[in-house]
Amino acid sequence: MERPRSAWKPPGKGADRLFIAGMAIMLGAYTLLILLMLVADFAYVGGVADEGAFLTSFVKAFKSPEIRSAMTLTMISCTLAAILSVWVAVPAGYLLSRCTFRGSRFIDALLDIPIVLPPLVVGLSLLILFQFLPVAVREAVVYERPAVVLAQFAVSCAFAVRIMRAAFDQIDERCALVAQTLGCSRQQAFLRVELPEAWPGVLTAATIAWARALGEFGPLLIFAGATRNKTEVLSTTVFLELSIGDLSAAVTVSLIMVAAAIAVVMTARTWGSRNMNL
Amino acid sequence: MIKLENIHMKQGAFELRDLTLEVPQGAYAVLMGASGAGKTTLIELLCGLRFPQRGRVIIGGRDMTHAVPAAREVGYVPQDGALFKTMTVREQLGFALDLRHVAGDDVALRVREIAEMLDIAHLLDRYPSGLSGGERQRTALGRALSFRPKVLLLDEPLCALDDETRERIMNLLRQVQQQMGVTTLHVTHNRQEAEELGTMGMKIAEGKIIPLDLSGGNE
Numbered sequence: 001m002e003r004p005r006s007a008w009k010p011p012g013k014g015a016d017r018l019f020i021a022g023m024a025i026m027l028g029a030y031t032l033l034i035l036l037m038l039v040a041d042f043a044y045v046g047g048v049a050d051e052g053a054f055l056t057s058f059v060k061a062f063k064s065p066e067i068r069s070a071m072t073l074t075m076i077s078c079t080l081a082a083i084l085s086v087w088v089a090v091p092a093g094y095l096l097s098r099c100t101f102r103g104s105r106f107i108d109a110l111l112d113i114p115i116v117l118p119p120l121v122v123g124l125s126l127l128i129l130f131q132f133l134p135v136a137v138r139e140a141v142v143y144e145r146p147a148v149v150l151a152q153f154a155v156s157c158a159f160a161v162r163i164m165r166a167a168f169d170q171i172d173e174r175c176a177l178v179a180q181t182l183g184c185s186r187q188q189a190f191l192r193v194e195l196p197e198a199w200p201g202v203l204t205a206a207t208i209a210w211a212r213a214l215g216e217f218g219p220l221l222i223f224a225g226a227t228r229n230k231t232e233v234l235s236t237t238v239f240l241e242l243s244i245g246d247l248s249a250a251v252t253v254s255l256i257m258v259a260a261a262i263a264v265v266m267t268a269r270t271w272g273s274r275n276m277n278l
Numbered sequence: 279m280i281k282l283e284n285i286h287m288k289q290g291a292f293e294l295r296d297l298t299l300e301v302p303q304g305a306y307a308v309l310m311g312a313s314g315a316g317k318t319t320l321i322e323l324l325c326g327l328r329f330p331q332r333g334r335v336i337i338g339g340r341d342m343t344h345a346v347p348a349a350r351e352v353g354y355v356p357q358d359g360a361l362f363k364t365m366t367v368r369e370q371l372g373f374a375l376d377l378r379h380v381a382g383d384d385v386a387l388r389v390r391e392i393a394e395m396l397d398i399a400h401l402l403d404r405y406p407s408g409l410s411g412g413e414r415q416r417t418a419l420g421r422a423l424s425f426r427p428k429v430l431l432l433d434e435p436l437c438a439l440d441d442e443t444r445e446r447i448m449n450l451l452r453q454v455q456q457q458m459g460v461t462t463l464h465v466t467h468n469r470q471e472a473e474e475l476g477t478m479g480m481k482i483a484e485g486k487i488i489p490l491d492l493s494g495g496n497e
Binding site for chain 2: 172174175177178179180181182183184185188192193196197199
């Protein structure tokens with residue numbers, strides 16, 4: 001073997017440790033930021049007023065009919081938006097993953113627009129779009145509850161399509177081809193072989209869509225308004241409470257949303273999003 | 279009987295020109311050729327996963343050039359098996375029969391028969407993730423044979439296996455061929471495999487089929 005010319009030494013264990021430590025600092029810093037934000041929320045709600053204020057503010061929030069109505073609407077609208085999103089995203093993601101057709105690249109790029117567009121612009125665009133529709137349709141949707149679902153769907157669905165596409169990309173296409181040689185039509189191969197394999201992806205898409213819908217705010221404010229007891233959802237509640245100067249109530253509602261979001265993220269993790277490139 | 283007649287096909291830089299291939303009824307044909315020569319493409323033409331621009335695909339005496347894969351009655355075993363991850367071995371073996379609305383009892387009977395022939399009867403309730411390479415290939419083979427196809431297409435079925443397993447599956451393939459008399463096209467790049475299994479040899483090079491001597495002599 002040839003001897004190295006310079007005084008080269010193999011890297012020591014210390015260097016490897018330093019490398020991992022350097023990366024760990026970055027990971028740690030960001031997780032710390034998230035944790036501190038949550039802790040601060042809790043501390044604020046608990047510490048503003050006297051002892052027992054923590055529980056009181058939650059009880060107050062749950063007793064308020066406006067907040068309860070917002071909570072109900074949030075749960076219903078997010079669930080509807082998630083179901084609609086998955087319903088569209090499964091065929092859309094499948095087609096984009098399996099077929100290259102004329103315009104498929106264009107459609108692929110178009111689907112990113114709701115993701116990259118500023119949320120306010122999405123809301124404004126929806127509002128403008130409905131100006132061109134018949135008055136009856138406009139009056140039934142704009143500033144009414146269907147607008148909440150539509151605004152949430154418009155953004156959530158784009159994420160769901162991305163996830164479903166990734167899910168189908170990871171499934172070996174040849175399984176479906178083999179299924180066809182065994183006697184399946186394309187539809188049967190899809191329903192009996194590909195969709196069952198994509199099931200974890202479907203669940204991930206549903207949970208992510210739900211979480212996106214929960215966080216939706218800008219488009220809602222513009223397209224659905226923030227009318228108490230009508231189109232108010234939890235994200236708009238935070239805004240409304242802030243605007244009337246009730247910081248404590250705003251933070252309390254935020255914490256309720258944090259709990260809902262954590263529940264959804266946990267569900268998504270358990271349902272096997274491990275193999276997904278999100 | 280398998281026949282490809284004057285096949286023309288062009289896809290990007292890849293091209294087949296006036297390719298003709300025939301495997302008589304009951305023969306075990308071995309197809310060799312360099313990587314990228316078009317071996318898999320020929321298999322896919324026969325399965326109906328690709329279509330030629332010109333020429334005819336004849337399977338069992340019927341013109342299947344434009345038929346969908348389901349209508350062709352060919353058993354296809356791809357390279358790594360491509361097993362269905364969400365189904366047990368039992369479900370995979372019964373899959374084609376379920377599609378044909380075969381009665382439950384008859385499916386169970388046939389599954390048992392196939393599983394015993396291929397020595398996978400003890401694995402029927404396992405999922406693919408719990409199978410070894412050889413077990414996967416035997417399951418894929420069983421799945422392809424379950425509906426008694428006229429033709430068996432094997433795309434390098436032994437290439438990822440260790441020597442011992444390869445030997446066992448080769449014996450099994452010989453046995454299946456003798457028992458069922460199914461016309462087989464076996465794609466491989468392993469000379470030994472070709473010589474031991476094939477009753478006729480072919481080679482694909484530059485888009486043409488050349489006969490191949492399998493007597494073990496020098497090439």
